[in-house]
Amino acid sequence: MKNTPPQPLITVTNLTMAYDSFVLQRDLNFTIQRGDIFVIMGNSGCGKSTLLRHMIGLKEPAAGTIHFRDADFWAASEGQRSQIMRRCGILYQSSALLSSMTLAENVALPLRQHTTLAPDEIADLVSLKLRLVGLAGFDGFYPSEISGGMKKRAGLARAIALDPEILFFDEPSAGLDPISARLLDDLILELRDSLGATIVIVTHELASIFAIGSDSIFLDADSHTMIAQGAPQALLASTTNRKVKQFLTRGGSV
Amino acid sequence: MERRGTVEAEKKESDLCLHFKGQWIIGSAFPTFIEIKALFSGSIDSISFDTKELQDWDSRFLIVLSDIKNHATLNTLLFVADGLPAGVQRLLTLASASPERPPFKPEDRNQSFLETVGSKTSHLIEDSRDILSFTGTITLSYLRLFSGKAQFLRSDFLYFLEECGPMALPIVSLISVLVGVILAFVGAVQLQMFGAEIYIANLVGLGMTREMGAMMAAIIMAGRTGAAFAAQLGTMQVNEEVDALQTMGIDPTDFLVLPRLSALLLMMPLLALWADLLGIGGGFIIARLTLDISMVEYYNQTIAAVTLRHFGVGLFKAIIFGYLVAFSGCLRGMQCGRSASAVGNAATSAVVTAIVLIVVSDAVMTVIFNILHI
Numbered sequence: 001m002k003n004t005p006p007q008p009l010i011t012v013t014n015l016t017m018a019y020d021s022f023v024l025q026r027d028l029n030f031t032i033q034r035g036d037i038f039v040i041m042g043n044s045g046c047g048k049s050t051l052l053r054h055m056i057g058l059k060e061p062a063a064g065t066i067h068f069r070d071a072d073f074w075a076a077s078e079g080q081r082s083q084i085m086r087r088c089g090i091l092y093q094s095s096a097l098l099s100s101m102t103l104a105e106n107v108a109l110p111l112r113q114h115t116t117l118a119p120d121e122i123a124d125l126v127s128l129k130l131r132l133v134g135l136a137g138f139d140g141f142y143p144s145e146i147s148g149g150m151k152k153r154a155g156l157a158r159a160i161a162l163d164p165e166i167l168f169f170d171e172p173s174a175g176l177d178p179i180s181a182r183l184l185d186d187l188i189l190e191l192r193d194s195l196g197a198t199i200v201i202v203t204h205e206l207a208s209i210f211a212i213g214s215d216s217i218f219l220d221a222d223s224h225t226m227i228a229q230g231a232p233q234a235l236l237a238s239t240t241n242r243k244v245k246q247f248l249t250r251g252g253s254v
Numbered sequence: 255m256e257r258r259g260t261v262e263a264e265k266k267e268s269d270l271c272l273h274f275k276g277q278w279i280i281g282s283a284f285p286t287f288i289e290i291k292a293l294f295s296g297s298i299d300s301i302s303f304d305t306k307e308l309q310d311w312d313s314r315f316l317i318v319l320s321d322i323k324n325h326a327t328l329n330t331l332l333f334v335a336d337g338l339p340a341g342v343q344r345l346l347t348l349a350s351a352s353p354e355r356p357p358f359k360p361e362d363r364n365q366s367f368l369e370t371v372g373s374k375t376s377h378l379i380e381d382s383r384d385i386l387s388f389t390g391t392i393t394l395s396y397l398r399l400f401s402g403k404a405q406f407l408r409s410d411f412l413y414f415l416e417e418c419g420p421m422a423l424p425i426v427s428l429i430s431v432l433v434g435v436i437l438a439f440v441g442a443v444q445l446q447m448f449g450a451e452i453y454i455a456n457l458v459g460l461g462m463t464r465e466m467g468a469m470m471a472a473i474i475m476a477g478r479t480g481a482a483f484a485a486q487l488g489t490m491q492v493n494e495e496v497d498a499l500q501t502m503g504i505d506p507t508d509f510l511v512l513p514r515l516s517a518l519l520l521m522m523p524l525l526a527l528w529a530d531l532l533g534i535g536g537g538f539i540i541a542r543l544t545l546d547i548s549m550v551e552y553y554n555q556t557i558a559a560v561t562l563r564h565f566g567v568g569l570f571k572a573i574i575f576g577y578l579v580a581f582s583g584c585l586r587g588m589q590c591g592r593s594a595s596a597v598g599n600a601a602t603s604a605v606v607t608a609i610v611l612i613v614v615s616d617a618v619m620t621v622i623f624n625i626l627h628i
Contacts, residue, residue, distance in 0.1 A: 099593045115280050124317045131349040144593050163312040194341035
């Protein structure tokens with residue numbers, strides 16, 4: 001958690017994603033720098049979430065490579081891959097909290113799996129994480145007993161349980177009211193700054209994209225590849241591509 | 255190399271400065287808060303920090319610090335955070351600012367024995383009421399159906415007919431042949447002692463047609479189709495599909511329950527009949543192999559023993575069982591909660607309910623038929 005000069009953390013080279021013979025996206029090339037808040041955007045069905053699934057080890061690329069620092073993620077052995085994944089935290093679209101466990105047990109799960117800490121030390125960490133996301137005192141609640149926004153934050157607490165280097169978010173503000181979404185954005189920024197984590201975020205929430213994104217790519221569903229890359233604000237000012245402009249202005253001035 | 259973190263206390267007038275050094279992370283060894291507290295000696299007004307030699311930190315460092323901060327607040331000491339890394343300061347603020355309070359206490363999950371008995375009992379009463387009210391709902395649905403007002407998809411109905419009938423044949427066949435074999439084996443040993451081997455045909459024939467054919471088919475269908483009904487309807491509850499039907503002005507019971515229930519009601523007697531025949535066949539295999547009874551003998555004996563009346567009893571039971579299986583599946587599915595685990599519970603509960611109802615109703619019917627000499 002010390003400051004180091006910018007360096008490529010994730011490098012994606014010539015990535016092709018396909019479901020059987022259906023090619024979703026091809027020739028994706030981009031680099032995520034340390035400390036970035038990297039936004040993956042695009043219209044519904046263009047493969048944003050699928051790209052995320054490739055980066056977190058849930059789906060193997062049809063072609064191309066994904067490097068974490070110098071390690072080729074998909075060429076690595078199962079054990080090495082799980083070592084890399086240990087340094088990643090993931091917040092799923094629907095929070096994906098295990099419904100049979102309390103919030104505290106949910107957050108404790110990765111700690112129990114990956115560390116040799118004693119139960120009382122784990123309990124301390126869990127209560128800290130829940131406090132960080134503003135859920136102090138909710139330890140004994142089950143996911144079905146709290147609201148959607150709280151579930152998102154509990155999912156975030158689980159994602160940061162192991163102090164990850166990289167945080168992946170899939171549609172973090174989906175299903176939240178604007179104020180909760182804004183608070184979640186603030187929390188993400190705050191955690192990025194204080195934990196020194198790199199953040200990869202899949203979203204089509206314009207407000208979030210402009211508020212927090214420091215770099216981005218735009219995936220296009222028709223041409224099956226990325227058609228723009230850069231900081232969202234700069235992209236809005238400079239892009240000449242009609243689709244990207246339309247997307248960033250909510251279909252407004254073209 | 256073992257990673258470790260250390261701390262040294264330095265007292266300047268009334269200020270205590272803690273010098274953190276080394277690695278304060280998960281997996282490294284460092285002093286606990288209790289050990290650090292022992293350093294707070296004498297009268298001090300404030301605690302400050304020096305982290306120039308701190309190499310690495312993570313959440314465990316935060317825990318130690320928030321303990322120190324708590325201690326400072328309790329003893330009205332000044333907590334001077336300036337010497338801490340910026341990230342740590344911000345996280346400490348974030349952790350102590352917790353606007354939200356639980357709206358209610360999660361209910362106490364450690365119930366005493368008496369409480370458990372009480373809640374189970376009241377749950378049982380509620381459940382019986384649900385069963386009755388669902389029976390009423392279904393009756394009303396059928397009334398609507400016969401007066402031509404209920405609507406469901408013909409394709410749905412045909413699909414469930416296929417699902418409950420032809421698709422279930424292989425497993426029903428296998429089980430009923432084996433049940434016939436088992437009945438024959440059990441009987442063979444006993445009947446041989448009296449030299450009454452030929453009555454094996456009566457035993458298997460009556461056993462299959464009156465009891466086992468319908469019963470085994472029903473139990474298979476409870477596991478196969480009843481559970482599937484509960485899971486389908488439960489998933490539709492979770493996805494709010496049932497709500498959607500209701501708001502579109504379509505009665506969910508008409509649309510979802512009627513095709514399933516009707517299909518199983520129609521198919522169950524046919525399956526039972528098929529199970530009867532295969533069971534008798536299974537009995538014959540054993541009679542032929544172990545008792546050396548010829549096919550004609552076995553056939554004649556069976557025809558003489560099993561009359562249409564016995565088939566009637568079995569088929570009547572099959573209709574009742576079919577209703578109970580579909581009823582339990584649909585009931586548990588429609589009652590299903592809104593989470594993934596609720597769907598699993600609904601499927602399990604559907605099978606258990608169906609089997610309990612099948613066996614209880616079978617016992618009742620057997621006693622009644624016996625009294626009526628049917």
